[in-house]
């Protein structure tokens with residue numbers, strides 16, 4: 659399988675999940691502006707949506723949308739527990755959280771990365787993001803991970819989008835549990851490995 663990604667964007671979430679569950683994954687970088695992959699392929703021919711992530715299966719089929727991709731990866735290694743079994747309420751809780759992160763947090767960042775977004779829109783979006791982060795802050799004040807005592811694909815996703823706070827100068831200091839969560843996730847070996855592969859941090863020297 660191959661993951662199409664751009665360094666540090668939302669495709670880092672499935673990349674982390676693959677490392678967490680020990681699933682070998684080829685990766686290919688995409689320039690989302692020119693729609694070219696690093697091997698010179700036309701990315702729009704792979705994923706007509708033009709954005710990352712996209713997962714190319716060994717059959718040649720392509721799966722898109724981060725929340726679907728992380729669950730597909732997780733289901734390749736159900737014993738990893740990074741996603742609860744299909745058909746359970748616990749699985750629906752994971753989907754509930756992935757949907758929340760996708761539509762309420764991830765996409766709220768988007769206008770901050772567009773140079774022509776009006777100031778008033780940014781102010782409104784910032785207030786919205788604070789409200790949405792307060793919900794996860796309340797959860798993380800009580801437990802280490804979004805779904806309870808076990809790291810899940812939702813944690814990887816929340817970590818990835820929350821890394822963008824620094825880039826848009828969104829102050830997280832009113833969310834201490836979220837800040838502690840970010841540190842906890844960042845220190846995980848699988849997260850370090852995925853980030854190093856994307857060139858976001860230096861490779862850790864072997865002990």
Ligand SMILES: N[C@@H](CCC(=O)N[C@@H](CS)C(=O)NCC(=O)O)C(=O)O
Nearest residue numbers: 667668690708709710711723724725
């Ligand atoms: N609905 C998609 C959105 C993916 C998305 O927003 N990807 C961004 C990076 S985080 C991207 O590739 N943007 C470049 C573009 O749209 O051209 C998902 O949840 O996977």
